[in-house]
Amino acid sequence: MDDDVFISGELDSWPSKSEMADLLRGAGFSVNVGTYSIHLDDCEHFVFQEYGGDISTPTIDADGSSLDKMLYDGTRVSSALSASDIRHRFEIYNSDGDMVGYLHHQWPLPADPAEPKNFEWLSPWWSTENQDEQFHSGFKNELEAEVCTDHPLHGIETRLVARGNGDDALFELLDGSGRHAVVHLTWARHPEPLPWPATEIYNSFNSFVNDRMIPEHYQIDT
Incomplete structure (x- = not known):
């Protein structure tokens, strides 16, 4: 259990409060609209605050009892905003102040590291960082073959x-593009006819996280 996991979020352009409430309802959320807030009842704690009138730019107050829960709630809200083409970003932090997740629509990190500091993988994905050189070279050589x-x-x-899962492996492409690829190896040890080995290429590590790892973990349709 992770204490005080929270989101620091930003929208490039805020819809009106009524428009926001409607798009959230359209995405399946139960919302409670207050005078200056929108509370998402089916999230652990997710509130759009200071919303309406001329108070200020709205803010996001969202936290969770675990990283899993915060990622789940954050992904659902991010997906709803993305479906309405609202440019946004959600930075997810743990109690030590480390960014452990990043969700966005058309707002990538300025520098997209291959793997953020203290990144927490979600099943079925797990880091091979602690595996030895022979382990890594075995996969690299098989891919090349x-x-x-x-x-x-x-x-x-x-x-x-x-x-x-199974023979799925995530590779960073070392061509300076920042791209990553999920490859389903066949272990044939020789050149395969297309489309094998089946490959999905992502523009960045964050793209892999948002478009593959999180939906796969929660079995969310994208």
């Missing part, structure tokens, strides 16, 4: 970052 000349990863240096 399987990709044919027409495969999008052919000729690109990679680094194994994490493992997922």
Whole structure:
């Protein structure tokens, strides 16, 4: 259990309070609209505050009893905002002040590290950081053996970052692009015909987290 996990959030442009309430209801939330707030009843604690009138720019007050819960609530709200094309970002912090998650729509981090400090993986994904060189080279060599000349990863240096379900593996592409790829290896040990090995490429580590790891963990349809 993680104490005091919270979100520091920002919207580029805020809809009116009634518009926000409507889009949240449309996404399946139960909302309680106050004079200057919108409270999401089915989240552990998620409130849009100072909302309405000429008080100030609205703020987000959101926290949870665990990282899992905060990620779940934050992802649902982020998905609702994204569906309405509202540019936003949610930084998720633990009680030590470390950013342990990042959700956004069209607002990537200025510098997207391969893996943020103290990043907490969600099952089925787990970091291979503590595995030895032989473990990493085994996956790297197998990937190189399987990709044919027409495969999008052919000729690109990679680094194994994490493992997922079955033969799924996450590789960082070392071409300066910041991209990451989830590859389902076949372990054939020879070039495979397309589309094998099945590959999904993400523009950044955060894109992998938002579009693959979190939805897979919570089995959220995207």
